[in-house]
Amino acid sequence: MDMNFTADELAFQKKVADFVEANLPPDIRTKVDRGIELTRDDFARWMRILSTQNLAAVNWDKKDGGPGLSIAQKFLAEEAIFLGGAPRMVHFGTRMVGPVLLAFGTPEQKARYLPKIIASEEIWCQGYSEPQAGSDLAQLQCSAKLDGDHYVVNGVKIWTSYAHCADRMFTLVRTSKEPKKQDGITCLLIDLKAPGVEIRPIITLDGKHHFNQEFLTDVRVPVADRVGEEGEGWKIAKFLLGHERSNASYVSINKRNLKKLKDIAADQRVDGARLADEPAFRAKLSELEIDLQAAATMAMRQLASAAADKPVGQEASILKIRVMDALKRGHELMMEAGAYYAQPFEQAQIRGESNASQIGPDYLYRMTPDYFESRAMSIAGGSHEIQKDILAKRALGL
């Protein structure tokens, strides 16, 4: 047994880290550091910079146009990017649409869409949830009816992350009402500029715009933009869940947050002493660090299994629960560290619409919005309750 990366792997990570250090635009770095909302242009600019080194589609094989990294290298590259202070990518193209098209797409679809994903020339979002179909996704009602060589789509999608920054939406629609509701679902690629698409922002508790609701009214989608056959949408969605639930990258985000939390605890004072040395806070900090170590080691075990082509299995759900819990806890402690300065909040500042100086220590201002935002970590992408149902059923046979 050996839980260390090789010298070559670490040298590779250093190369990526150096690239990020030299090429992350200072204005984007500042926004990420201060928790200010990023614009479509910010995301697009950074993703294109990563694409120049073929580091946007970091998970793609060489034969598909990707960098062809090993599983360890993928993890280390993403870690270097996060620890370097870069924003998270709007990664639905590289993480979802790409893998799906590679597995299920027609040659025309691959030729049309894949190069623009690799180059970050088109940004994608994911249209799954609906007002009545959240945890119970198979309940989705958004309908697509065939009309010549087009589908006519009508319905509502919700909780679509970064639709306002995206060009296209990878969408699950209902093409028929089968007795088993999973059977009538089909996957369409929808142009968000098409007539009949209306995107409305959903502002969350942190005051920011991450989510959207899409109203689709008689949107005409070419049959050529259907992925797989009619009724294969559920199969494709399940294929993707395997990709979405590889949450190892959240270990790296957690590491970045832990560092930030330690910096804050070292700077804040309690009766003149460091908050980091105050016994109750120090115990909480240590507990989080140990939780994170357990999660990180679990993640490494999963990476090693995946590298050895062994099935990862139900551990994916365990990891999701624990990395998200650690993330939530880290944000909670950063908020607690602020004491009274956890309270000031002006939406215009957090949305980057004000130049007024922030109230209190500038590193604290974002902590409470981030805490509220982090509460979604146990809701989005399959809630903790759903993950535990999966574990109860599949891991424990209950």
Added chain:
Amino acid sequence: MNFELSEDQVMLQESVNRFVQNNYSFEQRRKIVGADQGYSDAHWAQFAELGWLGMAFPEAAGGYGGTPVETMIVMEEFGKGLVAEPFVSTVVLAGGALVHGGSDAQQQALVPQIAEGKLKMALAFAERQSRYNLADVATTAKKSGGDYVLSGAKSVVFGAPSADTFIVSARTAGGQRDTAGVTLFLVDANAPGVAVRGYPTVDGMRAGEVTLTDVKVAGDAVVGAVDGGFDVLDATIDGAIAATAAEAVGAMSTLNDMTLEYIKTREQFGQPIGKFQVLQHRMVDMFIAHEEAKSMAMMAAMRIDDADASERRKAASATKVQIAKSARFVGQQAIQLHGGIGMTDEYAAGHYFKRLTMIDRSFGDGDFHLARFGALS
């Protein structure tokens, strides 16, 4: 032993409840906190008319002689609607300091004005380095003839933008964290050298950074004894803990009602999600958390006037620890049970969660009061 409200207290509760029902729907509140001022002058006038602003003050001072139980009743109902008027800053904080430390002359001059709704006040006690330690005061007050000259900066002063008069803690003697040597001063918000940068807080309320640059006040502006302000401040903050505990109880009660309604009506997998046992038990734990918090808020209301300062402090700290635990659990789980909709700004649940979270960040958090309670036991 009697945990029932008197007839008059029931009437007060019904009256505040009616006000909240009529004036604090979620949409109405959004308008109020979204406007520049962040509260309604008409509501403030109504509070005065209904006697709520003078209620907590002794009759001799021009108040109506109420007890902390009346304050609890009002605050619990306010919490149900997340009432945003600067009641805590004027009546509970600055008013509390006047009750505990004000001279007869100060009380008789200021309390009737507060009761009539003509005077808003704020208590400026926190500083950038102080966290929750009331004795950590770097702002200085230097004697100059019969006057004092104040210099320093006060942090996150609740109700600062609307305050006509501040009560400011400043150091007249001793080291930066000595309890002895802290003195409280009445400072006119318009006095030369006073600057206020107002802002909204996360929960939609208002606060401000108050900077004092060579602010001159007369000798009779001292509230309580010179160098003896800490005890006044300490008793005042304990009163604020009791009051905001009741507010948190009200907020938790609404949030629990909202969540219960949601899990009864939201259907997934062919049934209301409230049919799933894991959510039933979670909801029961939230219900228990609220009941515990309510018990402790009642205890605080009955003990917070205890002549024995050590008993008072223990009651306040014990209550604050319970509120921290209950409010955190109820707030976080209410969002989790609501799912995505609970995360949105346009849905009420998140705003209750925010207020509960900010109550935990005020007057000492759970850790602070756990340590304070331990030191007193």
